[in-house]
Amino acid sequence: MIKYKKITTTTEEISSVKCDKCGKEYDAGDFEVQEFHHISFCGGYASVFGDGTQVECDICQHCLYEMVGEFYRCKEAT
Ligand SMILES: [Zn+2]
Known part of the structure; x- marks a missing residue:
């Protein structure tokens, strides 16, 4: 006979996303959230961010357009 004990787990879901540049925060259900850009990488040797540095940034489409528009x-x- 196998006996089981109860365990509880926590499940998380996104409630909002905040732009790291402009600071505007959008509720998870807002279509703007679908247009966010999430940058995540590890700096390599000679990286301006630092060798081995984990870099993360969440940018709204408006700020990204402002930064790379030209x-x-x-x-x-298609
Ligand atoms: Zn922004």
Whole structure:
């Protein structure tokens, strides 16, 4: 006979997302959240962020457009 004991687990879900540049916060159900850009990488040797540094940033589409507006390339959706 196998006996079981009760364990509790916690499940988390996103409630909101805040832009690290402008500070604006959007509720999880807002369509703006789908257009966020989440940067996450580890700096390599000679990285300006530091060798082995974990870099993370959440940027709203408006701030990203402001930052790369002059430089981005765009292809039409097919
Ligand atoms: Zn922003």
